[in-house]
Amino acid sequence: MFNRMFALTLLFAFSSVISAENYSIGTGGQSGVYYPFGGALAKVWSEQVPDVNVKAEVTAASVENTIKVVRGDMIAGIAMGNVVLDAYKGEGKFKGKLPVKTLFALYPNLVHALTLDKSGITSLADLKGKRISLGAPASGTAVTSAALLESIGIDVKKDIDAVYLNYSETTNALANGQIDAGFIVGGQGVGAVTQIALTHKVNILPISAKESDAFIEAFPAYSSYTIPADTYNHVAAVPTLSVWNVLVVNAKMSDEMAYNLTKSAFENIEQVRKVVKAAEMTTPANANRLEGVPLHAGAQKYLDSL
Template sequence: MKLRTKNNKCIKLIKGKAMFYRALALALLLILPSAVQAENYSIGTGGQSGIYYPFGGALAKVWSDKVPDVNVKAEVTAASVENTIKVVRGDMIAGIAMGNVVLDAYKGEGKFRSEMPVKTLFALYPNLVHTIALEKSGIKSLADLKGKRISLGAPASGTAVTAAALLASVGIDVKKDIDAVYLNYGETTNALANGQIDAGFIVGGQGVGAVTQISLTHKINLIPVSDAESAAFIETNPAYSKYTIPADVYKNVGAVSTLSVWNVVVVSAKMSDEMAYNLTKSAFENMGEVRKVVKVAEATTPENANRLAGVPLHAGAQKYLDSLSK
């Protein structure tokens, strides 16, 4: 009799625990649906000393806060080329990249052996070619770079692509005529300051932090791109245009003629129209929050969204932009 009573108690205890755990599981499903269902994504940016990283971080926060069931983080990368490849592979939901790199990917040119299924959501801001040397180096023109130690930018970056193309357009072969190294923004300015290189390329937004910082501690030259050099380069690289960096953007540096190319948000052509629409809509409707983080986002407007000629906007992005005119 006692054994039967004990067995009954055990059965009741087991049933009670089972009911408790079922109720707990149901409560968690009701309370935390977004945590269970939200998909984790990343947006490819660049090095932490450039503008891509904070810009990507600001966009990631907006998308995570405003797009249902989406959680996005900013990923440090080597920038444009890497981001474009990873977007196509499906490793990232989006990437920030220079327009010339995305155009090359779309056409299957340059670093890309075949046409890549890429589209853009919108253009961000123009990147400027900064060719930097210390004033004491005596380097004052692109031609003066021949025979020198030059940082072309991080490997697989848009900066490296641009630097090599610009030097080639003035008759300098990066494999034969210079001692080329591949350093990111911060590494480039540190190497300049320490005398490890003679000059370096940084292709970034106006007021980019790495250039600003070295101009505060060293006298620098920004090497101009002449009108003739610009014309020759743009003829074969139509994603670029002429640009003049105003005086005093960088300490003790006067106005400098150079080249610019727009940065874009690149995505896979396979992205759903709904996702592209939601990402574009939330970005533009909350661009004020992004501008608190990066001033260059002042150029990120619906009017500038299609500034990269030659690569189509994603249909979902275009749908949102079309809705603004209705």
């Protein structure tokens, strides 16, 4: 009798596992914040949401994640707010309006225009004629860096030698003298910048108030931000730009799924914060920080219940 009961228990457990739907959450490269953040969320969702099994997927980040969410290849994706706003409006990299909504905002990304101190480059204008990494292809970094340079009159096709590298490739190329500067648009304290600052004297180029104001007027998803002194080894406080990262989902996601994903994330956010410090900014109060793209109705339902 015991053996039969034990066998039935195993059968039920096995059936529950195989009946769970397998999903992925789009992140970014492994040297950024998106990947560990996505991995922590995937763990929470897999443990807390019935019949859902989620894994973090390494991707080229924002643009790729947004497209794959719309195609139904991912349950959700981490993306920079400006990219999601472009997708919603059918602008920028997107030829038409896409059916996207957000679950909630995560934390702000900061623009790091990175050079070595010995390069002699001290401003964005100095990048003209230089070999520059604009970020990984199909990433929010690439979208932002190109738009920023264009906004100060630098044509990325004519005025610079542009290459497209992810975070770790960018810092490696910078350290090896293969590029003059590179853009990393990531959370405060992003690992790739932290690591190179420990072994090389680096500069983060300031974005002046005039440059910021002009850029924000054209791209209202951004705001000005000052990276505090010593966030990175021997780097003084520097003015830059920030844009919120969000969880983008397909607008056709069921209200029940959106509610469950949002509820489980916020009720277990301390687990995520143990993995990613940036998750300290992931709060219900900040959930709607991206203006212009509506929250999914299921996510809004949970937030309204608080």
